[in-house]
Amino acid sequence: MINEKIQKDVVLAPFTTFKIGGPARFLVEVKTREDLAEAVKWARDKEQPTYYLGGGSNLLITDEGFPGLVIRLANREAIIKGDRLYCGAGASLAYCISLSRGANLSGLEWGFGIPLATIGGSVRGNAGAFGASIGEIVETVEYFNVKKEKFEFLSRNDCDFDYRNSIFKKNLDMVVWNIVLRLKPATAEEISANIESNLTHRDKGQPKLPSAGSVFKNLFLNDILQVNPSLIEFINEQGVAKGGKIGAGYFIDLRGLKGKTIGGAKISLEHANFIVNTGRATAKDVLELIEFVKKEIELRFKIKLEEEIVILK
Numbered sequence: 001m002i003n004e005k006i007q008k009d010v011v012l013a014p015f016t017t018f019k020i021g022g023p024a025r026f027l028v029e030v031k032t033r034e035d036l037a038e039a040v041k042w043a044r045d046k047e048q049p050t051y052y053l054g055g056g057s058n059l060l061i062t063d064e065g066f067p068g069l070v071i072r073l074a075n076r077e078a079i080i081k082g083d084r085l086y087c088g089a090g091a092s093l094a095y096c097i098s099l100s101r102g103a104n105l106s107g108l109e110w111g112f113g114i115p116l117a118t119i120g121g122s123v124r125g126n127a128g129a130f131g132a133s134i135g136e137i138v139e140t141v142e143y144f145n146v147k148k149e150k151f152e153f154l155s156r157n158d159c160d161f162d163y164r165n166s167i168f169k170k171n172l173d174m175v176v177w178n179i180v181l182r183l184k185p186a187t188a189e190e191i192s193a194n195i196e197s198n199l200t201h202r203d204k205g206q207p208k209l210p211s212a213g214s215v216f217k218n219l220f221l222n223d224i225l226q227v228n229p230s231l232i233e234f235i236n237e238q239g240v241a242k243g244g245k246i247g248a249g250y251f252i253d254l255r256g257l258k259g260k261t262i263g264g265a266k267i268s269l270e271h272a273n274f275i276v277n278t279g280r281a282t283a284k285d286v287l288e289l290i291e292f293v294k295k296e297i298e299l300r301f302k303i304k305l306e307e308e309i310v311i312l313k
Contacts, residue, residue, distance in 0.1 A: 002028065002038035012061045012070065015053060017115050019210040020283050021061025021312075024051075024070040031074045031090075033151060036144055036177065043069040051312055052175050054090065054121030057114060058213050062283045062313040073120055075177065080105070084139065085181040089120025096181075101195070106186035107137040109194035113202045114213070120176040124168045125310075126161045130198055131243060134181070135161030142178035143168065151177060163245075164217055164308055207268040209276035215290060216248035216273055216305040228302040248305055249273030252293060255300050262289045287311070 010027040013019050026048065030036045043050045049068035053059075075088030078096050080103045087096055096119055097108045110132040111117060117127065119134075126135040138156045145152050160167040168174045221241045225232055240246050252258070252272035260267045261278075263285030268274040275286055294305050 002035060002042050005029070005035070006039075006042070006069070010070075012053075012056075012065060015072070016056035016059050016061060016212070017210060018056075018060055018212045018281075018286075019277055020063075020281055020286065022063045022065025022283075024066045024068075026069040027072065028069065029072045029074040031076075033144075033177070036071065036073075036175070037149060039069065039071050040144070040146055040149070040175075043071075054118035054124075055092070055116035057117040057121065058125060058127070058308065059310050059312060060212055060283055060286055062287075062311070064313065066312055073118070073175075073177075078119075083183050083185060085183055087119045087179055087181070089118060089123075089176045089178065091119045093117040093119055093122055097195075100183055101188075101191050104186060104188055104191065105183035106191050106194070107132075107181065107183040108134075109191060109198060112195045113199050119179050119181075123159075123176050123179055124166060125164055125308075126166050126169075127164070130201070133161070133163075135159065135166065137181045137183060139180040139182045141168075141176055141180075144175040144177055146173040146175065163220075205271050207270045207274050207276050209268070209278060211268070211274045211276045212309045214248070214273045214308050215275050216252075216293075217308045218245045218247050219251075219303065219305075220245055224301075224303060227304075231301065247273060248297075251297050251301055251303060251305075255296050257293060257296060260289065260292070262292065265289045267293070 006026050006028045009023045011023045012021040028039050030039055051066055051070050053070050053072045073090040076090045078087035078091040078099055085100055093111045097112055100108055110129040122134045126133050141154050168176050221244050235241055240250050249272035257267050258269050258272050264278045264281030265285035266276050266278050268276050275289055297303050297305050
């Protein structure tokens with residue numbers, strides 16, 4: 001019975017990489033399809049809002065916490081069959097990278113070094129780095145249709161993958177449950193070289209203090225030039241556009257905001273698109289810093305930044 005598994009007043013900060021956040025009124029871990037379906041029905045019957053939690057690596061939870069049921073996806077199984085990786089939504093990205101690396105399969109190296117990320121959360125937000133994203137290697141997704149109360153499947157082409165987005169992020173009634181990734185054969189040396197290159201880049205340019213990863217989405221060059229065409233000469237001169245996009249951190253750094261602090265939240269000195277928890281940050285501190293950055297960038301460059309992190313309240 002799902003009733004016996006539901007906990008009350010659980011502090012959520014330890015479930016996130018930010019180490020910030022108040023309590024969930026209720027929390028339950030689900031490992032089976034039956035548990036997920038029962039938890040959703042329980043929340044509906046009790047008229048409780050729901051949130052589906054993965055590894056908490058791209059998430060800011062407010063100090064007030066969440067006033068309903070947090071459903072933590074704990075189906076963590078992963079297995080290789082041929083060139084395909086079959087994994088539950090709760091499977092650790094780090095474990096899946098290790099598994100595919102051991103089978104000489106490539107496609108997930110971009111995720112090496114991302115703390116606590118899960119495959120389900122990565123698919124939902126179409127996570128990626130170094131010019132690659134998980135949506136490119138998704139074959140099928142099994143999801144729970146909350147409205148219909150049944151499990152259904154989508155192929156990659158039907159998942160509406162876009163930059164840091166998917167149909168599952170747009171539609172909260174579609175809960176990612178199982179994923180099939182199609183990987184590519186590669187030599188151990190090629191995979192190791194990719195991982196080492198990515199890890200070196202992360203070690204040099206990303207902070208060690210708790211954070212939620214990139215706070216803001218990178219910007220499309222065409223969008224920037226539509227609102228501020230005068231930047232084209234400067235952008236071309238600096239050579240900062242890559243793949244038609246420019247990192248939000250570039251403009252934050254250019255505005256001189258590295259090191260800006262509000263309470264215990266600080267814009268990282270290593271990477272301007274990271275806000276770090278110096279040890280005593282509250283969600284209020286982070287939210288105020290986010291708004292400060294957005295206003296400064298719009299004032300100086302006429303550019304509107306959009307959050308990449310999810311804010312749960």
